[in-house]
Amino acid sequence: LIASTVQFLIHKTFLFFPYQDMVKEAVKIIIPLHWPPKPEYLSVKTESYDKADVIVANPYLKHGDDPYTLQYGRCEEKGRYIHFTPNFLLNDTLHNIYGSRGKVFVHEWAHLRWGVFDEYNNDARFYVSVNSGKANVEATRCSADITGKYIVQSCTKNNCTTRECEYDQQTKLFEAGCTFVPDKRQNVRASIMNMQSLSSVVEFCDQSTHNENATNMQNKMCNYKSTWEVIMNSTDFSNTSPINSSSPPFETSFSLLQTKDRVVCLVLDVSGSMIVYNRINRLYQAAEIFLLQIIEMDSWVGIVTFHSTAQITCNLKQIVTENVRHDLTKCLPTSAGGGTNICAGVYKGFEVIKQKYSNLDGSEIVLLTDGEDKNMSNCLTEVKNSGSIIHTIALGSNAVRELEEFSDMTGGLKFYATDTVDSNGLIDTFSGISSGSGNISERSIQLESTAQSVAVKQWMNGTVTVDSTVGKDTFFVVTWDRSTSPPDILLRDPKEKEYRTSNFTVSDLNLQTARLKIAGTAEVGDWLYWIQNNHTESQVISMIVTSRPASLAVPPVTVKAHMNKDTNNFPNPMVIYAEVSQGFLPVLGATVMATVEQQNGSAVELRLLDDGSGNLITSLTFLPTHFVVCILECLCTLLPNLSLRIQSIFFSFGAGDIKMNAPRPEVSDDEIQAKLGSFNRVASGGSFVVKNVPSGGTTDVFPPCKIVDLEAQYEEDKIHLSWTAPGNDLDEGQAERYIIKMSESLLDLRNTFENATSVNTSSLVPNPAGTKESFQFRPENFTIENDTIIYFAIRAVDNASLTSEVSSIAQVALFVTSKECSPAGASNDDAINEDINVLTIVLIVAGCVAALLIAVSITVCILHKKNRRGFDEIRM
Numbered sequence: 001l002i003a004s005t006v007q008f009l010i011h012k013t014f015l016f017f018p019y020q021d022m023v024k025e026a027v028k029i030i031i032p033l034h035w036p037p038k039p040e041y042l043s044v045k046t047e048s049y050d051k052a053d054v055i056v057a058n059p060y061l062k063h064g065d066d067p068y069t070l071q072y073g074r075c076e077e078k079g080r081y082i083h084f085t086p087n088f089l090l091n092d093t094l095h096n097i098y099g100s101r102g103k104v105f106v107h108e109w110a111h112l113r114w115g116v117f118d119e120y121n122n123d124a125r126f127y128v129s130v131n132s133g134k135a136n137v138e139a140t141r142c143s144a145d146i147t148g149k150y151i152v153q154s155c156t157k158n159n160c161t162t163r164e165c166e167y168d169q170q171t172k173l174f175e176a177g178c179t180f181v182p183d184k185r186q187n188v189r190a191s192i193m194n195m196q197s198l199s200s201v202v203e204f205c206d207q208s209t210h211n212e213n214a215t216n217m218q219n220k221m222c223n224y225k226s227t228w229e230v231i232m233n234s235t236d237f238s239n240t241s242p243i244n245s246s247s248p249p250f251e252t253s254f255s256l257l258q259t260k261d262r263v264v265c266l267v268l269d270v271s272g273s274m275i276v277y278n279r280i281n282r283l284y285q286a287a288e289i290f291l292l293q294i295i296e297m298d299s300w301v302g303i304v305t306f307h308s309t310a311q312i313t314c315n316l317k318q319i320v321t322e323n324v325r326h327d328l329t330k331c332l333p334t335s336a337g338g339g340t341n342i343c344a345g346v347y348k349g350f351e352v353i354k355q356k357y358s359n360l361d362g363s364e365i366v367l368l369t370d371g372e373d374k375n376m377s378n379c380l381t382e383v384k385n386s387g388s389i390i391h392t393i394a395l396g397s398n399a400v401r402e403l404e405e406f407s408d409m410t411g412g413l414k415f416y417a418t419d420t421v422d423s424n425g426l427i428d429t430f431s432g433i434s435s436g437s438g439n440i441s442e443r444s445i446q447l448e449s450t451a452q453s454v455a456v457k458q459w460m461n462g463t464v465t466v467d468s469t470v471g472k473d474t475f476f477v478v479t480w481d482r483s484t485s486p487p488d489i490l491l492r493d494p495k496e497k498e499y500r501t502s503n504f505t506v507s508d509l510n511l512q513t514a515r516l517k518i519a520g521t522a523e524v525g526d527w528l529y530w531i532q533n534n535h536t537e538s539q540v541i542s543m544i545v546t547s548r549p550a551s552l553a554v555p556p557v558t559v560k561a562h563m564n565k566d567t568n569n570f571p572n573p574m575v576i577y578a579e580v581s582q583g584f585l586p587v588l589g590a591t592v593m594a595t596v597e598q599q600n601g602s603a604v605e606l607r608l609l610d611d612g613s614g615n616l617i618t619s620l621t622f623l624p625t626h627f628v629v630c631i632l633e634c635l636c637t638l639l640p641n642l643s644l645r646i647q648s649i650f651f652s653f654g655a656g657d658i659k660m661n662a663p664r665p666e667v668s669d670d671e672i673q674a675k676l677g678s679f680n681r682v683a684s685g686g687s688f689v690v691k692n693v694p695s696g697g698t699t700d701v702f703p704p705c706k707i708v709d710l711e712a713q714y715e716e717d718k719i720h721l722s723w724t725a726p727g728n729d730l731d732e733g734q735a736e737r738y739i740i741k742m743s744e745s746l747l748d749l750r751n752t753f754e755n756a757t758s759v760n761t762s763s764l765v766p767n768p769a770g771t772k773e774s775f776q777f778r779p780e781n782f783t784i785e786n787d788t789i790i791y792f793a794i795r796a797v798d799n800a801s802l803t804s805e806v807s808s809i810a811q812v813a814l815f816v817t818s819k820e821c822s823p824a825g826a827s828n829d830d831a832i833n834e835d836i837n838v839l840t841i842v843l844i845v846a847g848c849v850a851a852l853l854i855a856v857s858i859t860v861c862i863l864h865k866k867n868r869r870g871f872d873e874i875r876m
Contacts, residue, residue, distance in 0.1 A: 002056055003029050003256060005089045005101070031258040033437065041258040043361035045387040046411035049438030053112060054082045056089065057438075059584055065094060067104055069111035072577050075222040076230055077564065079112040083584060099197025107196045110204070114234045116227040117217035119194040119205065124215045125180065126173045128813035130789050135813065137173055139180035140216050142191040142226075143209040146198070148182035150174055193218065193227050204228040213746060220708055220808040224750060259437050262299040262364070263316070263356050265349040266290075269369035269395075271307040274336035277419040278481060279370055279395060282426050284332050285479055285513050290366075290430040291328045292515070293475050293546045294444045295319060299435075302352035303331045306345030307338030316355040330509065340371035342400070343379035350386065361387035366433055367406065370395040376402050384409040393417060393429050394687070397599050404566075404687075414566070416687035418597050421481055422540045424449045425597055425684075431546065432684035441552045445470055446682040451479075451542035454487075454533040461530045464545050466494075466522045467679035469556040469582065474522035474547040478504065478514045478531060482539035486514045488532040494525030521550055526678070545680075555583035561594070561685030570693045571701045573730055576685065578608050594685070609724075609731055609770045702729040703802035712792050712810035718776050719812060721792060727769035728798045735766040735796040739803070742779065746791045746809055753793060753806050766796065788814040 028047050049055070059065075065088040070080040082105075088094055089101070098104050110116050119142035129138050138144065150165040152175065165178035186198055191205035205211070210226035212219060222230055231237065266287060274280045295301060296319075303314035314331030317324050346365065353363040367390055383390060383406055391412040392403045396419050407414035415429035431446045448464045466474065476499075478489055486506055491499040504514035531541055549556040557580070564575040576594050580587040592608040704726035713720045721740070727733040741756035743749040749756050764775050779790070794807040 002086055002089050003031065026253045026255070028255045028257055031256055033259045033439075035258070037258060038256075041256050043359070043387075044257045044259050045361045046389050047257060048389075048411070048436030050436045051411065052081055054084065055438075056084050056086060057584075059083075059085055065091075067098065067108055069108045070579075071111055071115070071117075074115065074564075074575075075117070075225075076115040076233065078115060080579075082108045082112050103192060103196035103201075107192055110193060110227065110231065113236065114231045116193060116204075116230050117221050119191050119211070119214060119216045119218050119227065121214075121216045125178070127213065127215045127811065128173065128789060129213055130813075137167075138213070140214045141180065142194045142205045142211040142214055142216070142218070143188055144211045144214070145188045145209070146182050146186060146195060148180050150178055151181050152177050153179070191227065204231065215811075223805075260357075260362060261318075262296065262435055262437070263301075263353055263362075264295065264299060264364045264366060265302045265304060265316075265352045267304045267306065267310075267345040267349040267365050267367045268333060269307070269340065269342075269345070269371060270305045270333045270336045270338070271340040271369075271371050272337045273340075273371050273396075273398070277396065278421070279419070280333065280336045281481075281512065283368065283395075284334060284510055286426040286430040287332050288329050288507075288510055288513065289427055289477060289544065289546070290433065291332075292325050293473070293477075294431055294434065295325075296435055296442045296444075300356050301328055302349075302355070303328065304345055304348045304352060305333050306341055306348065307336070308341050308344075309338075310341065310344040310348035312348060312352055316352055329507070332509075334509065340369065340373045342367070342369055342373045342376045342403075345369075346379055346383060346390070346406075350388065353388065359387060363388045364412070364433075365390045366393070366430075367391065367403070368393040368395060369403065370399050372398060372400045376400055380405060380409070386410070391415075391433050393426070395419075395426065408566075414687055415684060416597075418599070420597065420603075422451045422453050423597060423603070424451050424542050424544065427479075427542075427544055428682065428684040431544075431682075432686075440555060440558065441549050443556075444473070444546050444548055445556055445558065446544070446546050447680045448543055448545035449682045451540055453538055454531070454541050455538045456533060456536065459530055459532050460541050460543075461528070462543065464527045464529070464543070465678040465680045466524055466527060466547065467557065468524050469550060469554055469679075470547040471518075471521040471524065471550040472548040474518040475545065476504075476516045476518070476527075476529070477544040477546075479542045479544070480512050480533075480535075480539050482537065483535040484511045485534075487541060488534055489514065490530045491516065492528045493523045494527065495523055497523075522547065557582045557587055557679055557681065559592075559681040559683045561683050563685065563688045566686075566688050568688070568690050570690055573702060574688060574690060576606065576608060578683075578685075580681075606732065607770070700729065700798070700800040700802065704728060704735045704796035704798055704804040705730045706805040707794050707796065707807035710792065710794055710807045710810045712812045714812040714814055715776075718778055719790075719792070721773075721775045721794075721810070723773050723794065723807070725767045725769055725771050725773050726796045726804060731769045733798075734768045735804075736799045737761065737797050738764055738766060739795045739797060740764075740775075740792065741794075742790050742792050744788065744790060746811070749791045749793050749809060750806060753795065756793075759792075790814065 030044060030047055030049065030052065031041055065085045067082065067084050067088055069082045071077075072080065088098070095101075119140075121140045125140055126137050127140060129136050137150075139146075139148070139150070151162045152165050153160055153162045155161075165174040167173070168175050182195060182198060186200040188198075188200055188209075190201060190203045190209045192201055193204060195201050203209075204227040206226050206228040210224075210229075212224045218225075218227060268283060268287065270280070274283065291301065298319065300316050300318050301314075302312070302316040304310055305313050313333070314328055317328060319325055319328075346367065349365045349367075350360055353360055353365075357363065365388055388410060389412045390406040390410045392407045392414045394400075394403050394414075394416045396417075399416075404414050406412065413433060415425075415432070417423075417425040417429055428446070428449050431444070431449070434443050447466065447470070448462075450462060452460055454460045464476075476491060478486065480487055486501050486504065489499075489501045489504060491503075493499075499516055501514070504516045506514050527545075529543060531543070533539055533541060560579045560581075562577055564577065568574055576596075578592050578594070580590045580592065594606045594608055596604045596606065598604070707723045707726055710721065710723045719742075726735055728735055738761050740759035740761050741749060741753055742759055743756040759777055760780065761775070767773055790812055792810045792812075796804040
C-alpha cells in the first residue's frame with residue numbers, strides 16, 4: 001500500500017509539470033529485504049538506499065509526521081532526499097494538517113530537484129512594511145495577496161480557545177505565539193512553496209507574484225528570485241518544451257525492486273608496480289581490516305587477483321562465523337609481479353559472483369589498481385550493462401584515470417589513496433565501503449584513524465572515545481611499516497583496565513598488524529593508548545578503531561561526507577559537506593576537520609562550518625583526489641531537526657470557517673537530547689578532480705563568501721547588526737574589512753549597492769571565518785522618522801581587494817513614538833477596522849453631546865424647582 005501510494009504521488013507530481021522530459025521519468029521503488037518476496041519484485045541493480053531520492057521510514061524520536069527535504073543550502077543545488085513517514089502516506093486524517101499528499105510531494109520535489117526554498121519562515125513569521133506612509137504587519141508568505149487572520153491559540157488539555165493577536169510594543173510585530181491563518185476561500189493561485197494546502201494554490205510564485213519583502217529562505221538563498229525563475233533555469237526545463245497536445249502525456253514507468261543478500265568480490269591488482277612504496281603490504285593490511293571488521297555478517301565474499309591475467313584466489317563464501325572471515329584473509333595476495341589487465345580482473349570477478357546468482361544485479365566489485373591499462377575501454381560496455389556496482393580504488397599517482405568511469409556508470413564509490421607512508425588513506429577507503437541497504441544496525445563505524453612517524457624509543461599516544469551508541473565488535477588495530485615485531489602497546493579503558501602488546505594478535509600472514517577485539521560491548525568513555533617505537537629506526541605507526549552499534553533500538557551517530565561535484569573546473573570552488581546525525585536527527589555543535597590529500601602526498605586540514613542543521617560546510621580550491629572527515633572531541637546535544645522543511649499547516653478547513661488544530665504536544669528535553677558525551681568518527685569522502693589548474697601557480701581569485709544570515713535590530717537609538725563572519729577566500733581565513741550600506745529601498749540596496757548610504761565601519765575588524773560578528777552604530781546623515789523601514793546589507797573585502805556578493809538584506813522598522821501597526825493581508829480587516837473606528841468615533845461624539853444635553857436639562861430642572869419652591873413659600 002505504501003509503494004502504491006508513492007507511485008500515485010510521483011505520477012501526479014510529474015503531471016504537474018507538463019514538459020516532455022519530466023513525464024518520461026522511470027521510478028524505481030526498493031522494497032526492504034525482510035518483506036515477503038513477490039513475483040513482481042525485480043532485483044536491485046545499481047540502486048541503493050543511500051542514493052534514494054525519497055525515503056519512507058519512521059522518524060527517530062517522535063517529532064510527528066512532518067515531511068521534509070534534506071538540503072545542504074545552496075540555491076539551485078539538488079537536495080539529498082525527501083523523507084516521508086508511513087503514517088503520512090497512509091493516514092488520510094493528516095490531510096487537514098498538511099494538505100493533499102500530491103501537493104506536499106510537489107512542494108518537496110521542488111526542494112529536492114531544483115534547490116528552491118520555503119516561502120514561509122517559522123522563525124520569522126512576520127515583518128513590517130510601509131505602504132503610503134502607513135506601517136503594516138505582514139505575514140511572511142508568497143504571494144502577499146493571500147488573506148487571513150492573525151490568531152493566538154491557548155489550550156488547556158483538550159480545550160482550546162483562540163483570540164486575535166496583540167502587538168509587541170518593543171518589536172512592533174505581533175506577540176509570541178501569533179499565527180497567520182489564511183482564509184478558506186481564496187482567489188490566489190500561488191505559491192505551492194508556501195501554502196500548498198489551500199485549494200486555490202496550484203502554482204509557484206513567479207516574477208509577477210513573488211514577494212521580495214518576505215523574510216524567508218527563498219529570498220535569502222536565491223537572491224530574491226522567485227521559485228519559478230529558479231525552476232525554469234534548471235536543465236529539466238531549459239532543454240525541453242511544454243506539452244501542447246491535448247492527448248495524455250506518457251505514463252511514468254514504475255518498478256518494484258527488492259534487495260538481496262550482499263555479494264562482494266575483491267578484484268585486486270598484483271602487477272609489478274604494487275611492489276613499490278610498500279603497496280602490496282598496505283593492500284593486505286587494508287583488505288584484512290575490510291574482511292575481519294567491515295563487511296557485514298551473512299554477506300558473500302570472493303577474491304580475485306590480476307596482473308597480465310586474472311585468477312580466482314577464493315571462491316564465494318558466506319560470512320556466517322569468524323572462522324570464515326579468517327579463511328578469506330588467507331586468500332589475500334602477499335607478492336606482486338607482471339603487467340596490468342583490468343578487464344581480465346573484472347571478468348573474473350563477474351565469474352565469482354555468478355557462483356551465487358545467475359545474474360549480476362545488485363552485486364558489488366571492489367576494484368583496486370595502481371597502474372595504467374590502455375585496453376581498459378574494451379570492457380566498458382559490459383561493465384555498464386552488467387547490473388553490478390563497481391567501487392574503484394586508485395592507488396598512487398599513476399592509476400588509470402578511466403577507472404572512475406566504472407564507478408560513474410555503475411553507481412559505485414570512487415576513492416583515491418596516495419603513497420604517503422604516514423597516511424591511512426587506503427585503510428579508510430576500505431572502511432568506507434559498507435552496505436547500501438539502509439540497515440545501519442550491523443554497519444561497521446570507524447571511530448579513529450590516525451598515523452604518524454615515530455622516532456626511535458618515542459611514543460605515540462592518543463584518546464579514542466567510545467560513546468553509548470556503539471561498542472559492539474570493537475577492534476583496536478595497530479599497524480607499522482618497518483619492524484617485523486610489534487611496538488610496545490598499552491591500552492587503558494575508562495575503568496582503568498589495561499591491555500598490553502601480549503593481548504593483541506599478530507597474524508603469521510601479516511607481521512605488521514596487531515589486532516585486539518574487545519569482548520562483549522566496549523566500555524563507554526575515553527580509551528587511552530600509548531605506543532612506543534622499539535625498532536632501531538623511525539617508522540610510521542597507526543591506530544585504527546572500528547565498532548558496531550551497541551543496540552538495534554538506538555541508531556548510532558554517523559558521519560557522511562561528500563563533495564558538491566566529482567569533477568570541477570578551476571577556478572570554481574569545491575565544497576565539502578559532512579552530515580553528522582543520529583538516525584534522522586542532526587548532531588549540532590560537532591568539531592569537524594576535513595583532511596584533504598593531494599596527488600603529491602601533501603595534506604591540508606580544513607575545519608568545516610556548522611550551518612545549524614547538522615550539515616557542515618566549507619569551500620576549497622585545491623587539486624586533491626581524496627579526503628577524510630574526522631570528528632574530534634565532541635560534546636554534543638541532539639536537537640530536533642527544525643531547520644529543515646517543516647510542512648505542517650496548523651489549521652484545518654471545516655464546513656464553516658477555519659479552525660486551529662490542537663498544537664503538537666511539547667517534547668521534553670529528555671526526549672530530544674541524547675546524553676552522548678564525547679564521541680569520535682572518521683569517514684572517507686571519496687575523491688574528486690579539479691581540472692584546468694594553472695601549472696605555474698595561481699593568484700588569489702576567490703573573494704569572501706556571501707553572508708546569508710544578516711540580522712538587524714533597533715535598540716533605543718542604535719542599530720545592532722549580527723552575522724557569521726566569512727573568510728578571506730570563500731569561508732577560509734579572515735576577511736580584511738566590511739562594507740555596510742543602508743537604504744530605505746530594498747531594491748535600490750540590492751541592485752545599486754554602491755550608491756546606498758555608507759555606514760562608518762572604521763572600528764569594525766573582521767573575525768575569523770565561522771565566528772559570530774556583532775556591530776552597533778548610530779545612523780549618521782540619515783533622518784529617522786516615524787514609520788520608517790531601513791534595509792541593511794554587507795559585502796566583505798579580502799586582502800586582494802576582492803569583494804563578496806551582496807549579503808542577504810536585513811531590515812528594521814523605526815518608530816519614534818509608540819504606535820501600533822495595522823496587520824496587512826487580513827480579509828477586509830482594514831476596511832472593517834476603519835468602519836469600526838469611524839463608528840466608534842461617531843458614537844463617542846454622540847454620547848458626549850447626549851451627556852452634555854442631559855446635564856444641561858438636569859441643571860435647568862433643578863433651578864426651576866428651586867425658583868418654584870421660593871415662590872410657594874412667599875405665597876404662604
